[in-house]
Amino acid sequence: MNQHPLTSLFGYFALLSLFAVGGANAAIPEMHRVAVDVMQWMNDRQFSDMYAIAQMSPGPNVIIVALIGYHVAGFSGAAVATAAMCGPTCMLAFFVARTWDRFKEARWRMAIQAGMVPLSLGLIAASAFVLARAADHNVHAGLITGATAAVAFFTRINPLWAFLIAGVLGLSGWL
Amino acid sequence: MSDSAAQPPIAFCPSLSELFFAFALVSISGFGGALPWARRTIVEQKHWMTTAEFNETFALSQFLPGPNVINFSVVFGSRFGGAAGAAVALAGLLGPPLIIVSVLAVLYERYGDIEALSRVLTGVTAAAIGLLIAVVAKMAAPMFLKRWNSAPLFAILAFGGVALMHWPLPYVFLGLAPFSVAFAWFKR
Numbered sequence: 001m002n003q004h005p006l007t008s009l010f011g012y013f014a015l016l017s018l019f020a021v022g023g024a025n026a027a028i029p030e031m032h033r034v035a036v037d038v039m040q041w042m043n044d045r046q047f048s049d050m051y052a053i054a055q056m057s058p059g060p061n062v063i064i065v066a067l068i069g070y071h072v073a074g075f076s077g078a079a080v081a082t083a084a085m086c087g088p089t090c091m092l093a094f095f096v097a098r099t100w101d102r103f104k105e106a107r108w109r110m111a112i113q114a115g116m117v118p119l120s121l122g123l124i125a126a127s128a129f130v131l132a133r134a135a136d137h138n139v140h141a142g143l144i145t146g147a148t149a150a151v152a153f154f155t156r157i158n159p160l161w162a163f164l165i166a167g168v169l170g171l172s173g174w175l
Numbered sequence: 176m177s178d179s180a181a182q183p184p185i186a187f188c189p190s191l192s193e194l195f196f197a198f199a200l201v202s203i204s205g206f207g208g209a210l211p212w213a214r215r216t217i218v219e220q221k222h223w224m225t226t227a228e229f230n231e232t233f234a235l236s237q238f239l240p241g242p243n244v245i246n247f248s249v250v251f252g253s254r255f256g257g258a259a260g261a262a263v264a265l266a267g268l269l270g271p272p273l274i275i276v277s278v279l280a281v282l283y284e285r286y287g288d289i290e291a292l293s294r295v296l297t298g299v300t301a302a303a304i305g306l307l308i309a310v311v312a313k314m315a316a317p318m319f320l321k322r323w324n325s326a327p328l329f330a331i332l333a334f335g336g337v338a339l340m341h342w343p344l345p346y347v348f349l350g351l352a353p354f355s356v357a358f359a360w361f362k363r
Contacts, residue, residue, distance in 0.1 A: 015345060016344055016345075017240060017241045017242075018240050018241070018345075019240055019344045019345045019348040019349075020240050020241055020242075020344070021238065021239075021240050021348070022237075022243075023237070023241070023242050023243035023244075024242045024243075025307060025310070027344075029337045029338060029344070030337070030343065030344035033341060033343070033344075037341070045293075046287070048296075048300045049283065049287065049293070049296045049300070050283070051300060051303060052296045052299040052300040052303055053276075053279050053283060053296070054276070055299065055303040055306075056299060057272065057275055057276050057279055058202065058203045058204065058271075058272060058275065059202045059203065059209060059268070059269075059271065059272025059273075059275070059276070060202065060209050060242055060244045060245060060268065060269075060272065061242075062242035062244075062245060063272050063273065063276045066273055066276045066277065066280065067276060067279070067280050067283070070277065070280035070281075070284070071280070071284065075277065078273070078276075078277055078280060082269065082273060085241070085242065086241065086242065086245050086265070086269065088241070089239060089240055089241025089242070089245070089246060090241075090245065090246070090249045090261070090265060092239060092240070092241070093235075093236065093239050093241070093245075093246040093249040093250050094249050094250075094253050094258070094261055096235070096239060097235065097249070097250040097253050097254065098253070100235055107360065108360070110359070111356050111357075111359040111360035112238070112356050112359075113234070113238045114326075114356075114359035114362075115329075115352065115355040115356030115357075115358070115359040115360075116238045116352070116355070116356075117238075117314075117318070117326065118318065118325075118326040118327065118328075118329035118330040118333065118355055119329060119330070119333045119348065119351060119352060119355055120237075120314075121311065121314045121315055121318065121326075121330040121333075122329065122330040122331065122332065122333025122334040122335075122337070123333055123334075123337060123344075124307065124310060124311050124314070125311045125315075125330070125334045125338070126333070126334050126337040126338035127307055128304055128307040128308050128311060129334070129338040130338055131300065131303070131304050131307070132304050135297065135300040135301065135304065136300075136301055136304065141297065141298075141300075141301040142301075144298060144301035144302055144305065145301045145302070145304045145305040145308065146305065147305065148301070148302040148303075148304075148305025148306055148309070149304075149305035149306070149308035149309045149312070150305075150309075151305075151309075152305060152306050152309035152310075153309040153312050153313065159302075159306050162302040162305065162306065163299050163302050163303070165302075166298035166299055166301055166302035167295040167296075167298045167299045167302075168295075168298070169298050170294045170295045170296070170297045170298025170299065170301075171291060171294050171295045171298070173294065175294065175297050175298055175301070
């Protein structure tokens with residue numbers, strides 16, 4: 001494909017945003033497929049680094065698209081990728097919000113809502129899998145992943161602590 | 176949640192600038208997702224919505240495709256200020272993080288090869304994957320414990336298609352969504 005990078009950025013992100021039920025985390029596998037496998041904008045390591053940076057920075061996790069966009073085409077890339085990821089779904093949200101309340105008790109509405117839940121679960125699980133394959137290449141990294149999962153599942157400790165401890169362990173060369 | 180009994184009624188309508196600053200504040204306070212901060216600001220501090228209204232509005236943003244909190248800001252903003260309200264809430268939520276992340280992007284492109292930084296990021300990524308697994312486990316537990324339920328099948332098919340087969344998301348979604356919704360329709 002011989003397109004301008006901004007065009008491909010916009011096209012891919014606008015398309016994937018419309019199918020990512022379950023939010024930014026559900027979109028990760030498709031972003032990885034496009035950015036690493038199809039377009040070869042970056043390698044596995046850069047992709048998982050960007051995921052980590054997006055998680056550590058404040059704000060919605062979807063901000064990873066700005067990092068990918070910047071990597072591909074600088075500041076305009078960041079702006080285009082963010083606009084593409086948010087624009088179409090915001091329009092959809094805006095129009096659906098005005099009519100949705102009217103169908104509160106409608107059976108089709110409940111069926112759509114219930115039908116989306118398993119898909120978003122499957123997509124978020126796929127995100128964990130894709131990221132783990134891209135990043136966790138040794139036993140110690142696997143241990144950190146497992147320990148964080150257990151702590152986050154059983155307690156309500158702020159995830160920033162997990163990032164801090166894991167970052168220090170990484171820096172110390174334990175990984 | 177302790178805010179159900181003593182909550183005052185929804186009395187006033189926020190102005191556009193209040194909307195902007197509320198969402199800007201949510202965006203910079205929220206690490207690892209902005210939802211808990213949105214709930215705290217809107218329900219507990221500003222009393223713009225009751226817990227039930229918040230949950231209802233958020234459920235809508237969650238089942239729509241795309242980033243959940245972004246959708247939420249649009250639905251919430253449009254409810255209080257129409258198209259202008261939606262635009263202002265969205266700008267508040269995206270503006271500050273975009274500026275911060277642009278700085279981080281510049282730094283990463285320049286210093287990403289430094290050994291120490293890449294070691295820190297390796298650790299953080301491992302922890303971030305753990306958080307994702309915890310989210311999956313929390314979502315999956317009620318679904319997989321229910322008997323005679325088709326939902327786990329669709330979750331597994333979506334996972335397999337995207338993670339194992341590397342099929343494009345739109346195909347997987349369009350292939351599964353009609354059946355998943357149909358099963359939900361006939362299951363009463």
